[in-house]
Amino acid sequence: MPAAIEVRDVHKRFGELQALSGIDLEIRQGEFFGLLGPNGAGKTTLISVLAGLARADRGSARVMGHDVRADYRAARRSLGVVPQELVFDPFFTVRETLRFQSGYFGVRDNGAWIEEVMRHLDLASKAEVNMRALSGGMKRRVLVAQALVHKPPVIVLDEPTAGVDVELRQALWQFIRRLNRDGHTIVLTTHYLEEAEALCERIAMLKQGRVVALDSTANLLKRVHHLFLRLRLSGELPGELRPLEHGSTAEAHILRLKGFEDVEQALACIRKAGCRIEEMELMQPDLEDAFVDVMQRS
Amino acid sequence: MSGFPTLLYKEVLRFWKVSTQTIGAPVLTAVLFLFIFSHVMEGRIRIYDAVPYAAFLVPGLVMMSVLQNAFANSSSSLVQSKMTGNIIFVLLPPLAYWEFFAAYVLAAAARGMVVGAAVLLVTLPFVEIEFRRPLWIIAFAFSASAVLGSLGMIAGIWAEKIDQVAAFQNFFIMPLTFLSGVFYSIHSLPAFWQGISHFNPFFYMIDGFRYGFFGVSDVNPFRSLAVVTAFLGVVSAITLTMLKSGYRLRH
Ligand SMILES: Nc1ncnc2c1ncn2[C@@H]1O[C@H](COP(=O)(O)OP(=O)(O)OP(=O)(O)O)[C@@H](O)[C@H]1O
Numbered sequence: 440m441p442a443a444i445e446v447r448d449v450h451k452r453f454g455e456l457q458a459l460s461g462i463d464l465e466i467r468q469g470e471f472f473g474l475l476g477p478n479g480a481g482k483t484t485l486i487s488v489l490a491g492l493a494r495a496d497r498g499s500a501r502v503m504g505h506d507v508r509a510d511y512r513a514a515r516r517s518l519g520v521v522p523q524e525l526v527f528d529p530f531f532t533v534r535e536t537l538r539f540q541s542g543y544f545g546v547r548d549n550g551a552w553i554e555e556v557m558r559h560l561d562l563a564s565k566a567e568v569n570m571r572a573l574s575g576g577m578k579r580r581v582l583v584a585q586a587l588v589h590k591p592p593v594i595v596l597d598e599p600t601a602g603v604d605v606e607l608r609q610a611l612w613q614f615i616r617r618l619n620r621d622g623h624t625i626v627l628t629t630h631y632l633e634e635a636e637a638l639c640e641r642i643a644m645l646k647q648g649r650v651v652a653l654d655s656t657a658n659l660l661k662r663v664h665h666l667f668l669r670l671r672l673s674g675e676l677p678g679e680l681r682p683l684e685h686g687s688t689a690e691a692h693i694l695r696l697k698g699f700e701d702v703e704q705a706l707a708c709i710r711k712a713g714c715r716i717e718e719m720e721l722m723q724p725d726l727e728d729a730f731v732d733v734m735q736r737s
Numbered sequence: 738m739s740g741f742p743t744l745l746y747k748e749v750l751r752f753w754k755v756s757t758q759t760i761g762a763p764v765l766t767a768v769l770f771l772f773i774f775s776h777v778m779e780g781r782i783r784i785y786d787a788v789p790y791a792a793f794l795v796p797g798l799v800m801m802s803v804l805q806n807a808f809a810n811s812s813s814s815l816v817q818s819k820m821t822g823n824i825i826f827v828l829l830p831p832l833a834y835w836e837f838f839a840a841y842v843l844a845a846a847a848r849g850m851v852v853g854a855a856v857l858l859v860t861l862p863f864v865e866i867e868f869r870r871p872l873w874i875i876a877f878a879f880s881a882s883a884v885l886g887s888l889g890m891i892a893g894i895w896a897e898k899i900d901q902v903a904a905f906q907n908f909f910i911m912p913l914t915f916l917s918g919v920f921y922s923i924h925s926l927p928a929f930w931q932g933i934s935h936f937n938p939f940f941y942m943i944d945g946f947r948y949g950f951f952g953v954s955d956v957n958p959f960r961s962l963a964v965v966t967a968f969l970g971v972v973s974a975i976t977l978t979m980l981k982s983g984y985r986l987r988h
Pocket residue numbers: 453456458476477478479480481482483484485523988
């Protein structure tokens with residue numbers, strides 16, 4: 440069984456800027472995969488190479504075993520991409536947009552599936568509305584629907600939830616999860632790390648065009664050894680604890696501790712200073728901590 | 738199944754939906770040209786001895802509308818799609834570059850010929866014209882609009898802004914059209930300019946097209962058709978090469 444996505448030594452530069460410098464990546468069929476990284480890391484560029492929108496200067500990319508250059512027709516048929524930019528064709532209605540997209544992929548008589556996709560994305564009531572008249576979030580939904588019209592085995596979503604309301608976000612993830620259960624491979628980029636943590640089995644982190652971490656979500660979380668202690672105190676935070684302070688909100692301090700042993704010490708310190716603890720919470724590291732860690736270290 | 742029929746249909750629907758602007762406006766322009774020029778020139782010139790000026794002018798205006806609208810269709814569609822970013826909708830699917838080419842060129846030819854037919858229809862009540870060789874009329878209308886559709890693709894792919902398409906149109910397409918004999922027979926020109934006109938491929942489009950109406954022309958229509966077909970081959974080859982390389986479409 441070929442990998443859903445196989446990227447070998449892909450380099451891409453735009454003028455002086457090296458956007459991708461040697462990406463190697465393999466995503467298995469059926470995976471729910473996260474592609475994370477700060478702005479400008481190269482996520483969209485990598486997706487563009489997979490989709491044939493950009494051409495790698497070096498290296499190769501395959502989708503479901505089909506080379507994106509030599510066998511572009513099969514590769515593109517296997518791939519559905521939700522682009523990051525909010526684009527639309529102002530000449531057409533929602534249904535026309537979806538029918539055309541289906542037709543471009545050579546899928547005729549696709550009405551039933553188009554209706555189903557529209558229903559899942561809550562677009563049915565907008566079917567006859569011109570694209571121009573839709574709100575931003577609605578346009579985003581149409582982009583998602585467009586990527587799904589040809590039932591591609593591999594679905595790539597480039598920040599699909601940017602500017603989308605809570606309701607759709609949940610409906611969208613429910614739908615995408617179902618597609619994943621049905622065997623579709625999902626690749627997701629997002630800056631909402633809770634979303635990635637909840638959804639993705641495996642994650643690659645990109646920085647300046649390189650993969651700086653590639654592991655299962657569980658392993659990435661395990662790599663972070665520290666934990667966080669959130670405290671609300673009756674008085675000032677004792678001076679000895681100041682260096683541990685990781686952040687603070689209006690009423691609480693957050694301390695970054697190396698392990699459970701440190702909790703005892705911190706509490707002893709507070710008692711000695713004559714402070715009263717009004718509220719306390721021990722927090723496990725989340726993907727955001729893992730992300731910050733990886734980005735700082737690499 | 739191929740995505741070509743859908744892309745062709747979409748490109749046709751795109752201009753059909755805004756037909757006031759894409760068909761109505763150019764028809765009005767052509768009719769204004771006809772009334773003003775024929776009023777000013779009537780009686781002063783007779784062409785091929787027998788043809789009154791207004792009758793001579795009609796095929797020229799029709800062809801001018803065909804050329805300009807075929808060019809406008811593919812160039813504006815492409816440059817708008819590139820600027821708004823929705824070009825990705827046709828770059829993501831498994832369309833071959835020659836399917837892409839055929840869809841845009843055929844839609845442009847359709848627009849050119851629909852506008853041309855409309856101009857002809859509107860002028861019929863006012864000007865008496867003959868249709869001596871209808872097959873030549875169709876052959877030249879199609880090949881010429883395909884050439885301009887292809888040139889429009891080149892302009893649309895190359896341009897990064899609307900004004901670059903306008904520049905291509907104003908500094909290349911318009912002069913070649915106006916100097917090709919839309920408003921006059923090149924026989925009325927001094928010998929030197931007559932010679933120059935023979936290097937203008939647009940001249941053969943209009944001359945051959947006129948032959949279809951009057952059965953007379955400056956140049957043998959077979960020769961004109963050969964020139965236009967060869968020109969079509971050249972611009973198509975350039976367009977296909979651009980598409981295949983992904984020039985300015987795939988980074
Ligand atoms: N067409 C282009 N021309 C020039 N530079 C480009 C082009 N596309 C991307 N870049 C540059 O390549 C780098 C990677 O961009 P890319 O869009 O892949 O980042 P990203 O990881 O998707 O970021 P974001 O999270 O902001 O979407 C950036 O520095 C960007 O400015």
